[in-house]
Amino acid sequence: MIDIQNIRFCYRSKSEPVFDNFSLQLEQNKVYGLLGENGTGKSTLLYLLMGLLLPKEGHILVDGTDVSERKRKSLQQMYIVPEEFGLPPMRFIDYVETYRPFYPAFSEEMLRRCMEEFHLPLDTRLDQLSMGDKKKALMSFALATNVRYLLMDEPTNGLDLTSKKQFRKVIATTMTEERTLILATHQLHDVETLLDHVIILQRSQLLLNASVADLCDKYTFDVRPDAAIDGDVLYTERTPQGNATLSLRQPNDEETPLNLELLFNAVHQISSIPNLTK
């Protein structure tokens, strides 16, 4: 479990703190979507979770260990796929041989499976890959480390449509019971089918922290004509297909799939959605 306790963090170049008295608990075995507009602190939060940035105040505990100590045992259970990264100019198989000794639970079988899904050969040279392929190779390695906490910052940036589909398939097939996956992104459509839990940040505050099951249980996401907009509707957006609508779910209503973009816009536009905002 990740326990963020009243942290305060600010960059030296900015007077405003990125996080001030910020607390959050992340449970095991879930896929979290960390959403927010640019500059809301998504990447900063991931770096804080890894111990790559240190909070001015407060603590971040991962399975009871303070991550700011950057202990070997806790780092062995965490891996971050940053938005921007550099890979050394070597063959991917050599890269794996160099890094895998640090991860005791590394699974070669999972690596092969991921690389197959991404249609990448194992002996490919990293410096000859496109940015998207590099990202896919790094994500394959990240998944194969079998760490308990896997953090991905904008994982679908730079991926084409086919790759995004491959990404979703790989994540869905490689999720294990021991793993917690945190996806920080503003590409909402790319991840909405993967998420178990949604966290929305705005100006470093927690705007929403709810499970997808709860959201789908309480709310209905559908498209309605103008005539069907009634009192249950909490938020609506005009689209070419009609009005994309977020409404309170009635006892007889069927459960609808989560529309993450609609939800995201709703919590930003309306701060008084019942039972929705924190």
Place this chain on the structure above:
Amino acid sequence: MDTIKNILQLWHFYWRTEKKIYLRLFFMFWAIFLVKIAVIDFIFMHGDSEIYAWTHNTLHTYICMGGILITVSRLFDAIHQKQRAIDFLSLPASNGEKFFSRYLLGIMGVPLLVNLSLLAAACVVTLVLNSIDVLLSYQPSGWETIFNYYYDPYSWVGFRDVLRGYYPVSTFIVVSIWNYIVLLAFISFFIWFGTAFRKSGWVYAFIAIFVTAALLVFFLEVTGTGNQPTPRIAISIFKYGSILFTILYTYLAYHSFCRAQVATHKFVTL
């Protein structure tokens, strides 16, 4: 055992991911050495023996130390670049393992390898050439002198002389342990400023270089190369002072390293 295994794994990791830095430094050392011996020794070898000894031994030590400093600064440069810092700091090894593996590699790894490779090359050249000399009876002393180095002071220094010259020089380098202790203080001070003050720290680091270099030169002068006898108390102060500063600076460097973060422009409070 785990720590030793992790340090070895880290060395393997550094070598695989930063091979170019080490190779560049390795060949830079060789180039500096060859130029130094071939040019400077030739200029001074006709002068008096003290100047010759200084250029041949002390100057060579300075060059080695400068090289070590460059090595260390390049190694710790990793945490000043965001992408490499993420890679490096998130690697599952403790702060201590990461710091000391880097530290040991910088001080003992590359420079020692260069010294040893030069020494090995010098031994081989000396052995081969003296063997030929003995076989051709150019040297009257026979087989017992096979490892001895003969230096002709009236000829231009050739490549074989350059390498053979390293044989006595490297012996001097290995035995001057105090120079290395002073160097450790110097390097720790450098890392401390580099990691604590991050980007703007290089200004302070250069000041640190000048201050410590001045101390180093003074130390070397009073402990071996000067004409005047040095008071023993002065030698003791420098020797034990350098140990004290080495420990202090190493601790401060380690402390700042533990507080190193991926964000640049970040002042880290000690």
